[in-house]
Amino acid sequence: MSRLSTQALTLAYEDRTVVEELDLAVPDGEVTVIVGPNACGKSTTLRALGRLLKPKSGSVLLDGAELAKLPTKRIAQQIGLLPQTPVAPEAITVADLVSRGRQPHQHWWQQWSDEDERAVSEAMARTDVADLAERSVDELSGGQRQRVWIAMALAQETELLLLDEPTTYLDISHQVEVLDLVRQLNHDKGRTVVVVLHDLNQAARYADHLVAMKAGRVVAAGPPSEVVTASLVREVFGLDCVIVPDPVTGSPLVVPGAPWKAA
Amino acid sequence: MSTVKDRVPASVAVRPAGYSVLRAGHARFLVHRRAVAVASVLLVLLAASCVAYLCVGEAFVSPAEVVKVLLGRSSPDELVVEELRLPRLVVGLLVGLAFGVAGALIQTVARNPLASPDVIGISQGASALTVASMTLGITSYSVLPYLSVAGGLLAAALVYLFAWRGGLHATRFVLIGIGFAIALRSITTLFMTKGDYLVAQQAQIWMTGSLNGRGWPEAEVLAPILLVLVPALAWAARAQRTVSLDDDTATALGVRLGRVRLGLVALGVVLAAVATGAAGPVDFVALLAPQIARRMTRTAQIPLLSSALTGAVIVVLADLLARRLFSPTELPVGVLTAAVGAPYLIWLIIRSRSVGGTS
Amino acid sequence: MPTAAPASTAHRTFAVRRLALTGAALVALLLAVLLSLAVGARPIAPSAVIDALFNGGHSDAAEVVRELRVPRTMIGLMVGAALALAGTALQGITRNPIADPGILGISQGASVAVVIAIAYAGIHTLTGYVWFAFAGAGIASVAVYAIASSGRGGATPVKLALGGAAINALLVSVTMAVLTTKASALDEFRFWQVGSIAGRGSDVVGQVWPFLLVGVVLVFSVARGLDALALGEDVAKGLGQRVATVRIVGGVGATVLTGVGVAAAGPIAFIGLAVPHIARAVVGSDHRWVLPMAALIGPVMLLVSDVIGRVVFPPSEVPAGVMTALIGVPFLVALVRRKTVAA
Numbered sequence: 001m002s003r004l005s006t007q008a009l010t011l012a013y014e015d016r017t018v019v020e021e022l023d024l025a026v027p028d029g030e031v032t033v034i035v036g037p038n039a040c041g042k043s044t045t046l047r048a049l050g051r052l053l054k055p056k057s058g059s060v061l062l063d064g065a066e067l068a069k070l071p072t073k074r075i076a077q078q079i080g081l082l083p084q085t086p087v088a089p090e091a092i093t094v095a096d097l098v099s100r101g102r103q104p105h106q107h108w109w110q111q112w113s114d115e116d117e118r119a120v121s122e123a124m125a126r127t128d129v130a131d132l133a134e135r136s137v138d139e140l141s142g143g144q145r146q147r148v149w150i151a152m153a154l155a156q157e158t159e160l161l162l163l164d165e166p167t168t169y170l171d172i173s174h175q176v177e178v179l180d181l182v183r184q185l186n187h188d189k190g191r192t193v194v195v196v197l198h199d200l201n202q203a204a205r206y207a208d209h210l211v212a213m214k215a216g217r218v219v220a221a222g223p224p225s226e227v228v229t230a231s232l233v234r235e236v237f238g239l240d241c242v243i244v245p246d247p248v249t250g251s252p253l254v255v256p257g258a259p260w261k262a263a
Numbered sequence: 264m265s266t267v268k269d270r271v272p273a274s275v276a277v278r279p280a281g282y283s284v285l286r287a288g289h290a291r292f293l294v295h296r297r298a299v300a301v302a303s304v305l306l307v308l309l310a311a312s313c314v315a316y317l318c319v320g321e322a323f324v325s326p327a328e329v330v331k332v333l334l335g336r337s338s339p340d341e342l343v344v345e346e347l348r349l350p351r352l353v354v355g356l357l358v359g360l361a362f363g364v365a366g367a368l369i370q371t372v373a374r375n376p377l378a379s380p381d382v383i384g385i386s387q388g389a390s391a392l393t394v395a396s397m398t399l400g401i402t403s404y405s406v407l408p409y410l411s412v413a414g415g416l417l418a419a420a421l422v423y424l425f426a427w428r429g430g431l432h433a434t435r436f437v438l439i440g441i442g443f444a445i446a447l448r449s450i451t452t453l454f455m456t457k458g459d460y461l462v463a464q465q466a467q468i469w470m471t472g473s474l475n476g477r478g479w480p481e482a483e484v485l486a487p488i489l490l491v492l493v494p495a496l497a498w499a500a501r502a503q504r505t506v507s508l509d510d511d512t513a514t515a516l517g518v519r520l521g522r523v524r525l526g527l528v529a530l531g532v533v534l535a536a537v538a539t540g541a542a543g544p545v546d547f548v549a550l551l552a553p554q555i556a557r558r559m560t561r562t563a564q565i566p567l568l569s570s571a572l573t574g575a576v577i578v579v580l581a582d583l584l585a586r587r588l589f590s591p592t593e594l595p596v597g598v599l600t601a602a603v604g605a606p607y608l609i610w611l612i613i614r615s616r617s618v619g620g621t622s
Numbered sequence: 623m624p625t626a627a628p629a630s631t632a633h634r635t636f637a638v639r640r641l642a643l644t645g646a647a648l649v650a651l652l653l654a655v656l657l658s659l660a661v662g663a664r665p666i667a668p669s670a671v672i673d674a675l676f677n678g679g680h681s682d683a684a685e686v687v688r689e690l691r692v693p694r695t696m697i698g699l700m701v702g703a704a705l706a707l708a709g710t711a712l713q714g715i716t717r718n719p720i721a722d723p724g725i726l727g728i729s730q731g732a733s734v735a736v737v738i739a740i741a742y743a744g745i746h747t748l749t750g751y752v753w754f755a756f757a758g759a760g761i762a763s764v765a766v767y768a769i770a771s772s773g774r775g776g777a778t779p780v781k782l783a784l785g786g787a788a789i790n791a792l793l794v795s796v797t798m799a800v801l802t803t804k805a806s807a808l809d810e811f812r813f814w815q816v817g818s819i820a821g822r823g824s825d826v827v828g829q830v831w832p833f834l835l836v837g838v839v840l841v842f843s844v845a846r847g848l849d850a851l852a853l854g855e856d857v858a859k860g861l862g863q864r865v866a867t868v869r870i871v872g873g874v875g876a877t878v879l880t881g882v883g884v885a886a887a888g889p890i891a892f893i894g895l896a897v898p899h900i901a902r903a904v905v906g907s908d909h910r911w912v913l914p915m916a917a918l919i920g921p922v923m924l925l926v927s928d929v930i931g932r933v934v935f936p937p938s939e940v941p942a943g944v945m946t947a948l949i950g951v952p953f954l955v956a957l958v959r960r961k962t963v964a965a
Contacts, residue, residue, distance in 0.1 A: 052511050076517025083511035092563035093281065100504055104517040108501045111293040112284045156516070376784050377720055425955050434719055435958050438899070441720055442954040445891045449947035452816050453940065460809065467808065471798055547791040554784060589803060598798040601791035608788045612781055613772045 001028050003192065004049060004079070004160055008058035011044050011216075018044045019216040021058065026160070026209075031186050032194045033207035037237050041216040042196045043084060043164050049194060050081035050162045076104035080158035084165055086149050088137040094148050095133040098124055101155035123154035126181060142169035150178060154185070161185070163195045167202070179206045200237070204228050204251045212236050228252040281562075298560040298569060305572035312579045313356065317348050319587060350478030354541055355578045355596070357485040358474075359548060361538035363574020364496065366549030367556070367565040368531030371503050372524050373440075374433045379550035380415075380535035383440025386544030387447035388418020389536065391454075394466045398454045402465070408481070408540035415536030418443060423528065431524045472545030472597030474582050481541040488537050495530055496567055502527060503564040545597045548574050551604035558611040577604045640905045647904075647918040654925040658695040659687055661929045693824040698925040698942070700827070700834050701819060701887040706920025708879035709894030710901065710913055711841045711872045714848035716786075717779040722894035723759075723880040726786030729891075730793040731762020732884035736814060737800050741807040748822060751814070752829050755885035756878075763877040765789050767870070778855075782869075817890035817943025819928055830882045837882060838917075840875030844868045845909040852907060892947040893920050896954045903957050923950055 002025040011019040019041040026032050026049070034042045047053040048060055051067050060067040062078060080101075088097055101123070102116040124130040127147045137145060146169045153161060163182070167175040183206060185191045197203045203210055204224040211221045214236045220227045233241050233254055246253040285292040317329045324340040331337075332344045366379045373383070380386055392414030393407055401407070422443050426436040451470070455463045505518045506527065513520055535549060556569035581599040588594060659671045666674075666683045674684035675692075709722045716726070723729045735758025739745040745754070769785035770778070801808045847868030850858035858865050883890065901915040924942060927949050931940035 047511075050515055052514055072514065072519050073517035076515065079515075081511075081515035083509070083515065086512045087509040089507040089563040091561065096281070096563055100508065100516065103505055108498060110291055111501065112282075112291050152512075153515075375718070375720065376780060377718065377725060377787050382720075382725070425959065428959055437720055438958045439955055441895060442951045442958075445895070445947045446951040448891070449944040453944050455812065456816060456941070463812065464805070464808065467812075468802070471802070546794060550787060551791065592803060594799060594802055598795050598802060601795040602799075605788040605792040605795075609769050609785065609792075612769055612785055612788070 002026055003028055003063050004194075005061050006045075006048070006058065007061060009045075009048060009055050009060060010057045011041070011048050011053055012056045013044075017056070017216070019048070022216070022218060024211065024218060024221075026192060026194055028192050029186070029190050030192065030208035031182060031206060032192075032209040032211060033203040034194065034196045034211045034213060035198065035200055035203045035236075036213035036219075038198070040213045040236075042213050045213070046081075046162050046164050046194065046196050047083075050079055051075055052081070052083070073104055076156070076158075078158055079160045079162060080153045080156035081162040082149055082153040082164060082166060084168070088145075090138060092137050093133070094129055094135050094137060094140070095120070095124070097137055097148060098129070098151045098155050101152040104156060119157050120155045123151040126154060126185075127151040128177070143171060143174050146170055147174070147178070150181075159192060161191055161193045163193065165196050165198065167197065167199070175202070182206065200228070200233070200254050201246075204253070205246060205249055224251050228254065295560065295562055295566070298562055298566045301556070301559045301566070302568045302572060305569060305576060309356075309572055309576050309579065312576055312583070313352060316352050316355075316579055316583045317344050319583060320348060321590070350482060351474050351582070352579065353479075353482045354477040354485065355474050355582045356575050357482060357489060358538045358542045358545060359552075359575035359578030360571040361485070361489060361534040361574075362545060362548040362578070363552040363556070363571040364567055365531040365535035365538070366551075366574070367553040367567050367570035368499060368527045368534075369549070370553050371506055371565055372431075372433065372527050372531075373437045374507075375437050376554055377550070378437050378440070379547075379553075380531065380539075381544055381546055381549060382444060383437060384418045384422050384443035384447055385415045385532055385535045386539055386546075387444045387451065388421075389415040389539040389544055390470050391447040391451045392417070393469060394451045394454050397462055397466050397469075398457065407469075408484075411543070412536045412540035415539050416532065418447060419528070419532040419536070423525070431521060431528075436528075468595050469543045470597075471595035472543035472600070473595035474542055474585075475593055475595070477542060485537060485541050488533075492530065492534065495526075499527055499530055500567050503567070507564040543595075543597065545578060545600055547597075547601040547604060548577055551601070551608050552577060555604065555608050555611060558608075640911050643904055644911070644915060644918070647915060647922070650922050651918050654922045654929075655695055655699070657929045658698060658925045659691045662686075662691065662932050693822060693827055694819055694928075695925065696824070696827045697819045697822045697886050698928055699921045700830065701883045701890065702893060702921030702924035703917040704834055704837060704879040704920075705883040705890060705893040705924075706897035706901070706916040707838065707841050707913060708876040708883065709896075710898040710909070710916045711844070711848065711876040711879075712894070713898050714851060714909060715779075715869050715872050715876070716782045717851065718783045719899070720895065721783055721786070722891075723876065723883070724889065724891050724894065725790065726783070727762050727766055727788075727790030727793055728759050728786075728877055728880045729884050729889040730790045730797070731758040731760070731765075732756070732881060733815065733889055734758050734762075734793045734796050734800075737797050737807060737811055740810050740814075741800050741804045746810065749825055749829060752826065752885040756833070756881040759877050759881040759884060762789055762793060763873060763880075767873060814888045816941040817888035817946075818941035819887045819924070820939060820941070822886060826886055830886050833878050834882045837875045837878035840871055841879065842913055844872040844875070845913055848872060848909040849907070888943060890924070890943045890946055892950045893924060896950050897923065899954065900957060 005025040006022050009019060009022040010017060022045065034045065036042045044053060048055060051072065054068060062070065062075065067075065099116065099120050102119060105116065124133065127150050129144065129147050129151050132140065132144060137148060140148065146166065150166055166178055170178060179202060182193050182195060186193050207224050209221065210224045210227045212219045212227060212232060219236050220232055228243060230241055230243050233239055240257040242255045243252050244255055281297060282293045282295050285294050314326055314329055318324050318326055320343065322343060324344055328338050328340045329344055332341050369380060369383065370376055370378050389411035393411045396407065396410050422440045426439045455466055502523045505513045505516055506523055510520060552574035553565045553570040556573045557565045560566045560569050577600055578596065581603045582596040584599045585594040585596045656668055656671065660666050660668050664686060666687060670683050671687055674687040705723065712721045712723065712726060713719060732755035735754035736751050739751055739754040745751065766782065766786045766789050770781040801811060847863045850861045850863040851865065851868060855865055897916050897920045900919055901912045905911040905915045924946055927945035928942040930949065931942055931945035934940055
C-alpha cells in the first residue's frame with residue numbers, strides 16, 4: 001500500500017524541466033531512500049512530495065487525493081519535511097525553534113498543550129539536543145544545528161517524514177546516529193520516511209526501498225539488494241565499481257575501482 | 264540497533280525557552296516572559312509620558328490635578344487638560360500605537376529591518392494624493408484625511424499588485440515598494456515646486472506629520488478602527504512565529520504563506536494609512552519602534568505589543584517636545600520623532616551583545 | 623584536460639557577451655550626451671553641436687552649447703556615474719539590496735550641511751554648498767560606521783544598515799527642525815532638495831572632479847573584495863580578503879562619490895538604488911563588470927531624464943531629480959519582476 005505517490009509528475013523551474021513523467025509510490029511503513037548523481041532531480045522530487053513545488057503537470061497523491069487541492073495545514077499534519085538549507089530567524093533559541101514544529105497541531109486559542117510539550121521533549125531527547133535548549137541557534141556548530149532542525153521536523157509528529165540530505169554537515173558518528181534514528185522512528189512508530197541521500201552505501205544500508213534517479217527519471221526501484229548492481233552504478237553514476245556484501249549487514253557495498261596512481 | 268543509545272525521553276518540561284503557558288479555561292497561550300516584562304515597563308513609561316504631556320504646557324498643571332481631571336473630579340485646570348491637551352494626546356497615542364504595529368508587520372513580511380510604511384510607498388502615496396489635492400485647491404481638513412488614507416491604500420495596492428508574481432517574494436516586494444515610494448515622492452515634490460509658496464509650506468508641515476489642531480474628531484475615527492483590528496493582531500502575532508522562518512520550512516509547517524503575508528501586509532497598510540490620515544506621515548516611528556522593541560524583548564520575531572507601546576511612547580514624547588522646545592513656535596511632531604527614537608536605537612545597536620540582529 | 627575546453631569556451635562567450643553589452647551601454651551614453659547637448663528650449667541640430675564643440679564659432683547656438691549645455695552635461699555625467707557607483711558599493715558592503723546613499727543617511731548628511739550653510743553661514747551659491755555637502759556626507763558616514771562597528775561582531779551588514787537608517791532619521795529631523803524654524807531657508811532649500819543638474823557652471827565641475835577620480839579609484843580597487851563579500855563574511859575571509867579593509871575602503875569611496883553627487887546636483891534619489899540592480903541584471907554579479915556598467919547606465923539615466931525634463935512642460939523644466947524617478951521606476955519594476963532578485 002502506498003499513501004503517498006506521484007502520477008506522471010513533471011516538475012520544472014521556470015522553463016527548465018527537471019523531472020519528467022515520474023511515477024513513484026512511497027511504500028507505507030518503510031524507509032525509502034532516493035539516490036542519484038547531483039542535479040538528477042531527487043531533491044526536486046522530494047520538494048514536490050512535500051508540496052513545496054507545484055507540479056507543472058501530473059500530480060502528487062496523498063491518500064488518493066491530489067496534494068495541490070488539500071488544505072496545506074492538513075498536509076502538515078500528515079507530512080513533515082526538512083528542507084535542504086533551512087534558515088533560522090536570528091537569535092532564536094533551540095527550544096523555541098523546535099517547538100515551532102508543533103504549529104500544525106495548534107490553534108490560536110490552543111498555543112501550547114501537554115501533547116506539544118511531550119512531542120517537543122521527545123524530539124529533542126531523540127536528537128540529543130535537550131542540553132542545548134536555551135542556547136541560541138546562531139551559536140551552534142553545523143552538526144548541532146542540523147540535529148535541531150531534525151528535532152523540529154520530528155516534533156511535527158507526522159505519519160510521513162521527508163528529509164532532504166539530513167546528513168549534510170554531520171560527522172560520521174552523527175550521520176550514523178541520524179540514519180539510525182530514522183530506522184528507529186520507522187520501527188517504533190511505523191513512520192513512513194523518505195530520505196534523499198547522495199551516499200550510495202548509506203542508502204543501501206538504511207533503505208527498505210531504494211529509488212535510483214538519473215536526469216529526472218527513475219532508473220530502478222526496489223530493495224537495495226536487487227537494485228544496487230555494478231551495471232546500475234555505471235549507468236546512474238558513470239562509475240566503475242565492484243559490489244561486495246557489507247561485512248556487518250550483508251547489504252550491497254559499492255567499492256569504486258582502483259584509485260589513480262602515478263604510473 | 265546496536266549503535267543507538269537508548270534515549271529515555273526527558274521528563275523535564277521542555278517548552279520554548281523564555282516562554283510561559285497562560286491557561287484560561289481550555290485555552291492556552293504562549294507568552295514570552297521577557298516580552299511581557301518589557302511591555303509592562305513600556306506601559307508604565309507610557310502612562311508617565313501621558314501624565315507629563317498633560318502637565319506640561321503654556322501653563323503648568325500639577326500631576327495631582329491632572330489625575331483628578333482624568334478621574335472625572337472637578338478641578339480648576341479642567342479646561343486646559345480636558346479640552347486642549349487630552350484630545351491631542353489621545354490622537355498622538357493612537358497614531359503611535361498604529362505606526363508601531365504597522366512597522367512591525369511590514370518588517371516581518373519584508374524580512375528587512377529597513378522596511379516600513381515610509382519606505383515602501385504608503386506614506387508617499389498618502390502625501391502625493393494629499394499634496395496634489397492641496398495644490399488643486401482642496402484644502403478642507405474634513406476631506407484631506409480621507410484622501411490621504413485613500414492615497415496610502417492605493418499605493419500599497421499597486422505595490423502589492425506589481426510585486427505579486429505567483430507569490431510574494433520579500434526582496435521583490437521591498438524593492439518595488441521603494442521604487443514606488445521614490446516615484447511618488449517625486450510627484451509630490453513636483454506639485455510642491457509648481458504650487459505657490461503658502462501651499463508648499465502647508466504641504467511641508469502636513470508631510471512632516473503634525474498633531475497641531477488634532478483632537479476628538481480624529482480620535483473618533485482612529486479608536487474604533489484600532490479596536491476592530493485587535494483580534495486580527497492576535498492572529499498576526501501567532502502567524503509571525505512561522506512567517507519568520509524560511510519559506511520552505513514555513514510551508515512544510517502548513518502555513519499558506521501567500522495568504523498569511525497578504526493578511527499581515529494588509530493589516531499593516533490599513534494601520535499605517537489610517538494613522539497617516541489622522542496626523543500625516545509621522546516619519547520613522549514605524550521604522551524605529553519595532554527595532555527598538557525587538558532589541559529590548561530579545562525575541563526571535565518582532566513583538567507586536569511592545570512595538571505598539573514603543574511607537575506610542577515615541578510619538579507622545581516627541582509631541583511634548585514639539586510643543587515646548589521652541590515655544591511659542593510649535594514644531595511638527597514628525598520633526599522630533601526621530602530625535603526621540605533614533606538615539607535610543609543607536610545606543611541599542613552600540614550596546615548589542617548578540618552578533619548582528621536582523622529583522 | 624578535455625573537460626576544460628568547453629568550460630573556457632563558455633567563459634569566453636560570456637565575456638564576449640558582457641563586452642558587447644558594455645559596448646552597447648557606451649554607445650547609449652554617447653547618444654545621451656549628444657541629446658543632452660542638442661535638446662532644450664532652443665533645439666540645436668547635432669551637426670551644429672559637433673561643429674560648436676570642435677570648430678569653435680561664435681553663433682548663439684555655439685555659445686548656448688558651450689556655456690550652458692556642456693557644463694550641464696558634464697555634471698550629469700559625473701553625478702550619474704558617482705551615485706550609481708556609490709549605490710553599487712553600498713549594496714555590496716551592507717549586502718542589503720535596498721541600501722543606497724539616501725537610505726543610509728549619507729545624502730542626508732550632505733543635506734543637513736547645506737541647510738546649515740544656507741540658514742546660519744549665509745552661503746547662497748552652489749560653489750559654496752559643495753564643501754559643506756562633502757563635509758556633511760563624510761561626517762554622516764563616519765558616524766554610521768562608528769555605530770555599526772562598536773559592540774560585538776563588528777560592522778555586520780545589518781548593523782550598518784540599521785545604523786545608517788537611524789542616522790538618516792536623526793539628520794532628517796535636524797533638517798526639518800532648521801527648515802521649520804527658519805522659514806527663509808525653506809524657500810531656497812526646497813529647490814536645492816529636488817535635485818537638478820541645471821544652472822551648474824563649469825566651476826562646479828572643476829571643484830568636484832578630483833573627488834570623483836578618488837572615489838572611482840577607491841571603489842574599483844575593492845571590486846574583487848565586494849565579490850567575495852557577497853559570498854558571506856567567512857567565505858570572504860577564506861578567499862584571503864581583509865573584510866574590514868574592503869568595507870572601509872569601499873565605504874570611503876562611496877562616501878566621496880555621494881559627496882560628489884549631492885554637492886553637484888542635490889539629493890537625486892533613484893540612481894543609487896536602481897542602477898546597481900539594472901547593471902547586475904545586465905552583466906551578472908561580478909563587480910569588475912557591474913561597476914563599469916553602473917558607471918555607464920547611471921549617466922545615461924540621468925541625462926535622458928534631464929533631457930525629457932526639459933521638454934515635457936515647456937517653457938518650464940522638470941528637475942532631473944524628479945524626472946529620473948518617474949522614468950526609472952517602470953524600469954525597476956519590470957526588471958525586478960523579470961529576474962529573481964539577487965540580494
